[in-house]
Amino acid sequence: MRIIVISATSVLAKCCVENWANRANHEFVLVGRDHSRIQSTVSDLSIRFPMSTFVGEVLDFMAPAQIQDLLDSLFQKRVDLVLIAQGSGTSQIMASRDLGYLAAELQLNAVSVALFAQGCTQKALKANHGTIGVIGSVAGDRGRAYNYAYGSSKGLIEVFVEGLQQRVAGSGVSICLIKPGPTETPMTRGHKGRFADPKAVAKLISEGLAKKSRVIYAPRVWRLVMLVVRLIPFVIFKKLKF
Amino acid sequence: MTVSFGGYLSTPADEKFPNWAEEVPKFLSGGSILATGMSKSYGDIASNAAGTIVSSLGLNRMISFDAELGVLVCEPGVLLHDIQETFVERGWMLPVTPGTSWITVAGAIANDVHGKDHHLAGTFGEHVLNLTVARSDGSLHFCSPSKNPELFRATIGGLGLTGFIVQATISLKPAAGPFFDTETIPFESLEDFFKLSQETDSQGWQASVGWFDCSTRKAGRGSFTRGNQSLDQLDLTEKKTRKSVNLPITPPFSLVNRVSLDLFNSAYFELQKSGAGKRRMHYQEFYYPLDGVKNWNRIYGPRGFFQYQSVIPMKTAQSATSEMLKVIRKSGQGSFLAVLKTFADREPAGLLSFARHGVTLALDFPNRGESTLALMESLDRIVAEAGGALNPSKDARMSRSMFKAGFPELPRFLLQRDPAFASDFSRRVID
Ligand SMILES: Cc1cc2nc3c(=O)[nH]c(=O)nc-3n(C[C@H](O)[C@H](O)[C@H](O)COP(=O)(O)OP(=O)(O)OC[C@H]3O[C@@H](n4cnc5c(N)ncnc54)[C@H](O)[C@@H]3O)c2cc1C
Numbered sequence: 001m002r003i004i005v006i007s008a009t010s011v012l013a014k015c016c017v018e019n020w021a022n023r024a025n026h027e028f029v030l031v032g033r034d035h036s037r038i039q040s041t042v043s044d045l046s047i048r049f050p051m052s053t054f055v056g057e058v059l060d061f062m063a064p065a066q067i068q069d070l071l072d073s074l075f076q077k078r079v080d081l082v083l084i085a086q087g088s089g090t091s092q093i094m095a096s097r098d099l100g101y102l103a104a105e106l107q108l109n110a111v112s113v114a115l116f117a118q119g120c121t122q123k124a125l126k127a128n129h130g131t132i133g134v135i136g137s138v139a140g141d142r143g144r145a146y147n148y149a150y151g152s153s154k155g156l157i158e159v160f161v162e163g164l165q166q167r168v169a170g171s172g173v174s175i176c177l178i179k180p181g182p183t184e185t186p187m188t189r190g191h192k193g194r195f196a197d198p199k200a201v202a203k204l205i206s207e208g209l210a211k212k213s214r215v216i217y218a219p220r221v222w223r224l225v226m227l228v229v230r231l232i233p234f235v236i237f238k239k240l241k242f
Numbered sequence: 243m244t245v246s247f248g249g250y251l252s253t254p255a256d257e258k259f260p261n262w263a264e265e266v267p268k269f270l271s272g273g274s275i276l277a278t279g280m281s282k283s284y285g286d287i288a289s290n291a292a293g294t295i296v297s298s299l300g301l302n303r304m305i306s307f308d309a310e311l312g313v314l315v316c317e318p319g320v321l322l323h324d325i326q327e328t329f330v331e332r333g334w335m336l337p338v339t340p341g342t343s344w345i346t347v348a349g350a351i352a353n354d355v356h357g358k359d360h361h362l363a364g365t366f367g368e369h370v371l372n373l374t375v376a377r378s379d380g381s382l383h384f385c386s387p388s389k390n391p392e393l394f395r396a397t398i399g400g401l402g403l404t405g406f407i408v409q410a411t412i413s414l415k416p417a418a419g420p421f422f423d424t425e426t427i428p429f430e431s432l433e434d435f436f437k438l439s440q441e442t443d444s445q446g447w448q449a450s451v452g453w454f455d456c457s458t459r460k461a462g463r464g465s466f467t468r469g470n471q472s473l474d475q476l477d478l479t480e481k482k483t484r485k486s487v488n489l490p491i492t493p494p495f496s497l498v499n500r501v502s503l504d505l506f507n508s509a510y511f512e513l514q515k516s517g518a519g520k521r522r523m524h525y526q527e528f529y530y531p532l533d534g535v536k537n538w539n540r541i542y543g544p545r546g547f548f549q550y551q552s553v554i555p556m557k558t559a560q561s562a563t564s565e566m567l568k569v570i571r572k573s574g575q576g577s578f579l580a581v582l583k584t585f586a587d588r589e590p591a592g593l594l595s596f597a598r599h600g601v602t603l604a605l606d607f608p609n610r611g612e613s614t615l616a617l618m619e620s621l622d623r624i625v626a627e628a629g630g631a632l633n634p635s636k637d638a639r640m641s642r643s644m645f646k647a648g649f650p651e652l653p654r655f656l657l658q659r660d661p662a663f664a665s666d667f668s669r670r671v672i673d
């Protein structure tokens with residue numbers, strides 16, 4: 001397959017790449033914001049998986065024109081799978097005090113992801129082929145005082161992807177919303193709590209994408225947990241501390 | 243809080259997780275700093291109470307590989323497990339590996355670890371071609387046997403005290419494939435072990451290790467395993483992925499008591515004996531028998547355990563070892579695992595390297611408080627008298643004088659130490 005990974009330096013995304021490359025040889029395009037980081041990711045994966053090929057691409061994730069140009073060039077060849085993974089673990093405390101910070105975080109977690117998702121869907125529809133996985137989060141299922149600056153971006157992605165899913169229904173394109181629970185990556189390091197193993201999460205993601213699932217919860221229990229959380233009436237929800 | 247492999251607890255003031263090498267220098271300023279890897283050291287060498295811990299685990303990238311020469315350049319947090327898996331079917335393996343593959347390259351360097359093949363390959367440090375070390379003053383030092391050789395020799399086996407290794411170049415050894423032809427031989431006495439060991443080295447076997455029963459009255463029985471890389475590696479397809487058994491939680495009390503220990507040791511011995519003879523083994527089984535049981539250290543319960551690893555010069559090895567086994571048997575605190583290996587006469591790679599010409603004995607003791615400490619003190623006396631040393635990577639209790647006596651190059655090492663780097667071990671034994 002030819003696989004494009006947006007934000008390939010993310011630990012979750014890299015675990016997905018390793019999962020795919022472990023099982024078969026593929027052609028990967030690894031996209032990031034920083035030249036040397038993408039280069040070292042390409043080198044590492046090329047050594048570990050000599051039978052697959054890896055090339056790097058670098059751009060400004062907030063610049064619509066650059067995103068368009070990159071997708072124009074990448075989709076000149078057949079694309080089978082895209083994973084869109086960028087995200088930042090927004091500090092709610094900082095976001096509550098500093099609007100500049102809040103704006104930049106929303107820009108990355110919501111706007112940039114929506115731009116890539118839209119751009120890729122357009123291209124895939126033209127070819128009538130491809131699967132696009134977009135990483136949201138269980139945090140997008142409900143607005144909580146503790147993390148709504150982050151959660152609301154993931155909520156935007158959820159509605160955005162649902163719209164795209166309706167748009168591509170019946171075509172050769174499928175779009176998948178990926179909702180990881182707390183996972184052990186740089187985003188959560190130093191935080192307290194229990195975290196899933198990113199390799200296990202990546203395995204569920206790649207299985208879900210292969211099946212063209214509409215929504216992937218990883219680990220799976222989150223589907224049930226979030227169902228319950230969504231059902232809690234607000235009068236009770238507002239009193240909860242979690 | 244950090245927990246070492248042996249169950250040693252320590253609370254650092256802060257933990258940092260750089261993801262990229264260029265982020266490392268900013269984490270090394272101020273306070274007392276210590277780099278850590280997989281925390282598979284048994285005692286307090288990778289702990290830094292009230293200081294800052296800077297983890298190597300986010301720095302786990304391979305940077306380049308020369309497929310002609312087998313030379314790998316990598317970041318410090320790359321796991322030995324990944325190196326073996328990545329290269330074995332391309333004809334390369336680590337030239338030296340300890341009994342677990344779940345450790346980092348930097349951890350293997352900082353403790354200059356040894357394997358079952360010291361007579362042929364020496365220690366891990368002998369295969370390090372160069373290092374880049376970040377120091378607390380913001381400087382980066384490239385070092386090798388010819389460039390900054392003192393820093394190089396101090397960093398190998400340097401217990402993490404000379405700075406943060408940000409990059410390492412190591413050479414792998416050619417390997418025909420993942421399989422070993424092995425032979426397991428039971429022995430009934432210590433003399434038999436020494437004879438077998440000598441014979442094995444002179445016959446040119448690549449790797450060997452002896453397991454020892456010290457729970458029963460049958461003094462000195464054990465089993466000896468040696469192996470060579472298989473020359474025909476036909477069954478590559480039967481690639482072995484071992485299912486590992488996990489001990490998911492720490493039981494509230496130690497599962498190791500006198501009865502279970504006797505049972506274990508007898509059962510293990512019988513098993514080894516019945517499995518005696520020649521057998522083909524996958525390298526994972528041969529090199530890393532304990533990796534098959536994840537978190538096995540938890541059977542010791544929340545009080546954890548001590549490992550006691552000594553090395554004793556050849557001249558006095560046999561008498562001192564049998565003396566130690568006698569003391570252990572008398573104490574009734576038989577060791578769950580007792581491992582005997584010989585180290586050949588080679589120039590140590592690092593100033594503080596543990597491996598040196600002699601016989602090394604590694605023992606695990608469940609932590610029973612005072613009586614266990616007293617037992618180890620009586621072992622100390624035997625080791626000290628025989629001119630031996632204890633392994634810092636396994637230790638949580640040796641005395642300053644024991645350390646000084648065992649590591650005579652300490653003053654030379656201290657000239658290379660980074661003044662901001664410290665560990666619970668360094669405060670206890672060196673500072
Ligand atoms: C089951 C088992 C079997 C073992 N068998 C053997 C054996 O056969 N032979 C043997 O020699 N050892 C053996 N060991 C010990 C083990 O190999 C060492 O303790 C090793 O150093 C652990 O590596 P780590 O990655 O866990 O490092 P840690 O334990 O986290 O740290 C070890 C040292 O490395 C330093 N360090 C870590 N990262 C860096 C860095 N980036 N820069 C500078 N210093 C750094 C730390 O400061 C510390 O001093 C065994 C351990 C276990 C658990």
Ligand SMILES: NC(=O)c1ccc[n+]([C@@H]2O[C@H](COP(=O)([O-])OP(=O)(O)OC[C@H]3O[C@@H](n4cnc5c(N)ncnc54)[C@H](OP(=O)(O)O)[C@@H]3O)[C@@H](O)[C@H]2O)c1
Pocket residue numbers: 007008009010011012013032033034037061085086087088089108135136137138179180181182183184185186187188
């Ligand atoms: N970890 C969790 O618990 C968890 C749970 C649910 C969802 N998620 C989601 O999973 C995805 C992957 O995250 P991760 O956990 O793997 O964390 P990660 O390793 O920290 O990855 C974050 C990624 O976002 C990129 N990024 C951050 N800021 C950027 C910016 N301003 N411009 C462009 N790229 C930027 C990073 O690029 P650089 O490497 O260049 O910095 C990196 O590739 C994210 O969307 C995250 O929200 C994670």
